[in-house]
Amino acid sequence: MSTPSGSTTLPERLVSLDAFRGLTMLFMASSGFGIAQIAKAHPDSAFWELLRYNTSHATWIGGGAWDMIQPSFMFMVGMALAFSSSRRNAEGQDQRKLFLHTLWRAFVLVALGVFLTTGSSNKQPVFGFHNVLAQIGLGYVFLTLLVGRGWKIQLGAIGVIAVATWTAFVLMPVAGPGTDFKALGVTEPGQTFSGLWAHWNMNANVAASFDQWFLNLFPRETPFVFNNGGYQTLNFVPALITMILGLMAGENLRSEKTPGEKLNWLLKAGGLCLVLALVTGTTLCPVIKRLWTPSWALYSGAVVLWTFALFYWFIDIKGRKAWTFPLVVVGMNSIAIYVAYQLTKGWIVATGRTWLGSGLFEGTYGALAQSLLVLGVLWTFCWWLYRRKVFIRI
Numbered sequence: 353m354s355t356p357s358g359s360t361t362l363p364e365r366l367v368s369l370d371a372f373r374g375l376t377m378l379f380m381a382s383s384g385f386g387i388a389q390i391a392k393a394h395p396d397s398a399f400w401e402l403l404r405y406n407t408s409h410a411t412w413i414g415g416g417a418w419d420m421i422q423p424s425f426m427f428m429v430g431m432a433l434a435f436s437s438s439r440r441n442a443e444g445q446d447q448r449k450l451f452l453h454t455l456w457r458a459f460v461l462v463a464l465g466v467f468l469t470t471g472s473s474n475k476q477p478v479f480g481f482h483n484v485l486a487q488i489g490l491g492y493v494f495l496t497l498l499v500g501r502g503w504k505i506q507l508g509a510i511g512v513i514a515v516a517t518w519t520a521f522v523l524m525p526v527a528g529p530g531t532d533f534k535a536l537g538v539t540e541p542g543q544t545f546s547g548l549w550a551h552w553n554m555n556a557n558v559a560a561s562f563d564q565w566f567l568n569l570f571p572r573e574t575p576f577v578f579n580n581g582g583y584q585t586l587n588f589v590p591a592l593i594t595m596i597l598g599l600m601a602g603e604n605l606r607s608e609k610t611p612g613e614k615l616n617w618l619l620k621a622g623g624l625c626l627v628l629a630l631v632t633g634t635t636l637c638p639v640i641k642r643l644w645t646p647s648w649a650l651y652s653g654a655v656v657l658w659t660f661a662l663f664y665w666f667i668d669i670k671g672r673k674a675w676t677f678p679l680v681v682v683g684m685n686s687i688a689i690y691v692a693y694q695l696t697k698g699w700i701v702a703t704g705r706t707w708l709g710s711g712l713f714e715g716t717y718g719a720l721a722q723s724l725l726v727l728g729v730l731w732t733f734c735w736w737l738y739r740r741k742v743f744i745r746i
Contacts, residue, residue: 366435367668367673367676368666368676369432369435369683372660372679372683373682373683373686374682376425377425377682377689377690378689378727379421380425381693383697384418385724386717387403387408389719390719391403391404411540412540412543414639415639415652419641420659423594423653423656426487427601427657427660428598429495429598430596430597430599430602431601433598433602434499437499438606454492454493454496457746458493461488461492462481462485464485464489465481465483465487466481466483468483468691475573476571479567479570482579482587486588487588490588491591495596503600506600509592510597513592513593513596514593514646514649517589521551522548524551526551526556531556533553533555533556536577536578537555537578537579551637552637552645554582554642555579559587563579563584564578582643590644590645590646591649593649593653594644594652597621597625597653601617601618601621605664612669618661619658621657622654622655622657625650625651626654629647629650629651629653633647633650639651681731681734681738684743685734685737685743688734689730689734693726696729697726700726700729700730701722701725704722708725
C-alpha cells in the first residue's frame with residue numbers, strides 16, 4: 353500500500369539508494385578500468401575475456417555488467433521520484449508549481465544531454481537525443497503522471513508501452529536482401545537477423561527510420577544517416593518501462609510494509625521480470641540494449657531489482673552502513689560526477705601525463721592507471737562538494 357498523497361510524514365533518506373547510485377556512477381567514471389585494452393594483450397585468456405565482456409558494451413544482443421549502468425541510473429530516477437514526490441506532498445507544495453518544475457527539469461535534462469552530445473570538436477550543435485540525460489528528460493513528464501497511481505495503472509502502462517513498441521517495430525517492413533548494411537554502420541557479426549527478429553536489425557528498423565527523418569529537421573554539418581552505435585531517439589519510450597519499475601520500487605519502499613515485506617516485493621518483482629524477459633527474449637524480440645527492446649527492459653530490470661535488493665538488505669535492513677561512505681559521497685552528487693566525467697576526462701588524463709609522466713599511462717596496464725587517475729580525481733571532487741554540503745540538483 354502506497355503512502356497516501358496527503359501524508360505529512362517526511363520520507364527518510366534511503367542510504368542503499370545513495371550507495372547504489374554512487375556505485376553505478378563510479379563504475380561509469382572508471383571507463384571500464386581500461387580492461388578492454390588490457391584484454392587485447394591476453395587474447396587467449398578466458399578470465400580477461402570475461403572481464404572485457406563485463407566492462408564494455410555488447411556489440412548488439414545481450415549485455416553484461418557495463419550495459420547495466422544506464423538501466424540502473426534510469427531505474428533510480430524512478431525510485432528517487434517516489435521519494436521526492438512524497439517529500440513535496442508532505443511539505444504541501446503547490447501542485448501547479450510542481451508541474452512547472454517538472455517541465456523545467458525535463459527541458460534542462462534534454463538540453464544538457466544535447467550539450468554533452470555535441471562535445472568540443474564540432475563546429476555547430478549536434479542535436480542527438482540518445483544521451484542518457486536526454487532520454488530521461490524525454491520521458492520524465494509522463495513518468496511523473498504515474499506517481500501515486502497504484503500498481504495496477506503503473507503495470508498497465510508498462511504493458512501498453514511494451515506492446516506498442518513491439519508492434520511499431522514489427523509493422524515496419526524489414527530491409528530487403530539487397531540492403532548494404534555496411535553503409536548503415538553494421539560492422540560486427542550478430543548485428544543483423546533473419547525472420548521475425550530482422551525487424552530489430554541495426555540501423556534498419558522503425559526507430560532508425562524515425563531518426564533519419566527527425567534528426568535531419570535540425571541544422572547539421574552533414575545529413576544524418578545512422579548512429580554509429582545503433583542508438584535511437586525513440587529508445588526513451590521503452591526506457592520508460594525501466595523508470596516505471598523504479599517508481600514502483602520506490603513507492604514500495606515508501607509504503608507501510610515491514611522491511612522484510614519490502615525486500616520480498618523487490619525479489620518477486622525481479623523474478624517476474626526475469627521470467628518475462630526469458631520468454632519474450634527467446635520468442636518475440638531480441639534482448640538489445642541499444643534499442644531498449646521490451647525484453648531488454650525486463651531483463652535489465654530484473655538485474656537492477658535484485659542488485660538493489662541486495663543493497664537494501666545489507667545496508668538498510670542489516671544496518672551495515674559505515675562502509676558506504678565512499679559510495680554515498682558520489683551518489684548524492686550523481687549529476688555532478690556525470691557531467692564532470694563527460695567534460696573533464698580528457699583534461700584530467702592530459703594533466704596527469706604532464707605531472708606524472710607519460711610512462712605511467714603506457715604499456716599493457718597504462719589504460720588501468722589512466723582510469724584510476726580519472727576515478728580518483730572525480731571522487732575527490734564529489735567529496736569536496738559533500739564536505740561543503742553542495743548537492744547539485746536539476
